[in-house]
Amino acid sequence: MDDDRLWGFEQSLWTEGPDNYREKVDAEVVMVLPQPPFVHQGSQAIDAVASTPVWDSAELTEQTVSRPQEGLIVIGYHVKAHRGDETYEAYCTSTIRRIEHEVWRVVQHQQTPPLVTPAKI
Template sequence: MKTESFWAEEENFWLEGPDFYRANMVPDAVMEFPEPTGTLKGPQILAALENAPRWEKVVFFDRSREMLGNKVRLTYRAEGWQNGEAIYVAKCDSTYVKMGGEWLLTHHRQEPIGS
């Protein structure tokens, strides 16, 4: 992935399924979701995706990207869409690490905004 593709890559993590995750995250990645899901690590992330509905659309606002050596941190507000409506709004951050010439997701966190 080229550095200018981080936002497209991030969008794919919202829209795509387990195969995309397998190819684009480190094996021991950590994802922090609101309860009841909570914190998932590595294989737990893939297992949770197997039967989970994916978002049909996601829109990012207030985007920021910080680069430091072999790491990149994205921070943003996301609106997740299903059935033509924005039904989920969250503050998010994701960290990517460069390994073997590839940028891979190592950490993702979501904090819901509103009800």
């Protein structure tokens, strides 16, 4: 998967609905999310994410990509997502593996909100 497609794939997980999660997230996924119970696996993880409202937009910055082996991609980034007047920020990682030709699934995802809000100048 080239970088443009990779980042479009990841961004769609922020801005598209539950059917998209169920298509792109592996049944054995492990997720760490910033709300109890924090650590989620499999269908519990998919349900936790699918039950949250979809974001209107998501800006992915500070993007890093690692391809440690054929068919495995690890990414890290900062997200700033908006929905109406609500904003959410986090530092994230995702691991995506190829299932078959042109079919990819998220097998790991983690979100860490910033611990300190930057001072406004």
